Amino acid sequence: MPEQPAIEATGLEKAYGEVRVLRGVDLQVARGSVFSLLGPNGAGKTTTVRILTTLLPADAGRALVAGYDVREQRSLVRRSISLTGQDTAIDELQTGEENLRMMGRLCRLPRRRAAARATELLDQFDLTESGSRRVGTYSGGMRRRLDLAASLIVRPEVLFLDEPTTGLDPRSRQQVWEVVTDLTRSGVTIFLTTQYLEEADRLADQIAVVDGGRIVAQGTAAQLKQQVAxxxxxxxxxxxxxxxxxxxxxxxxxxxxxxxxxxxxxxxxxxxxxxxxxxxxxxxxxxxxxxxxxxxATLDDVFLALTGHTTTQQEKETAGV
Structure with missing residues (x-):
């Protein structure tokens, strides 16, 4: 029997009033891989992530994450995943180490194990020297790395990264890429949404191009480029x-x-x-x-050929889609 996909979605639809955000999205993500959902603002990337992480119900369609139904088995899905959104979710008044210890306790780790896990993650994300400093003094790249570390207190089967490197400088972005690569080597499945073409090209085993709430192309970076030239x-x-x-x-x-x-x-x-x-x-x-x-040819060429505009074209987002 073939291994069950980490994520499997069929016919996902979502509308906000008269605005149809998703129009029948089908996805399949292999376990232990990096899957990138590529598209411009307003294409439906964040809405897709919200549905797959049980934060938003779909109007139609079905999705399984880590083998569990996102509608009928929400608690089991949530135990199997972790989500890092576009904005960091850390307490700026606490130190980096205190943030991680707090997250460990919220994840029901014993006090000693939470402290030990915090130390491990500070080292893994190159934050040991700054671990005793208040997060309010951190740079944007350091905050993003701490936010990623917090999402890994308990290692998830599937990690959702919703535009994790937006606003980061090239060095910080490179550090995040290295972390993502290490995680997939350890067996974690990564679902990555991004507007950065280089990011998807560098990290993703499979890429889906979404535009107007539909998947307009899917395959490896090389396969997608070959569709254009x-x-x-x-x-x-x-x-x-x-x-x-x-x-x-x-x-x-x-x-x-x-x-x-x-x-x-x-x-x-x-x-x-x-x-x-x-x-x-x-x-x-x-x-x-x-x-x-x-x-x-680049992934931007692919998107341009398929949709008539580039992924860097700024479009008005509807309800954070």
């Missing part, structure tokens, strides 16, 4: 007249045109022969194209 040819037109002529010639093959900057892109396999062929096709007189560059 192995590489992309970025071009800058010599002037607006050349831009109009070039994009008009390419038609539906044009990706991400920006008339104000005279830039646009087209898919390519990355070989010199194909790049030459494209340039010869669209600019045989060698006057219309001012500059060009070739690079590998």
């Amino acid at each position: 192995g590489h992309r040819l970025d071009l800058v037109a010599a002037d607006r007249r050349a831009f109009d002529a070039l994009t008009g010639h390419l038609g539906a093959r044009v990706v991400a045109p920006v008339p104000e900057r005279l830039t646009f892109s087209v898919a390519t396999d990355g070989t010199a022969n194909h790049v030459r062929a494209v340039l010869d096709e669209i600019d045989p007189a060698r006057r219309a194209v001012a500059r060009f560059t070739v690079h590998s």
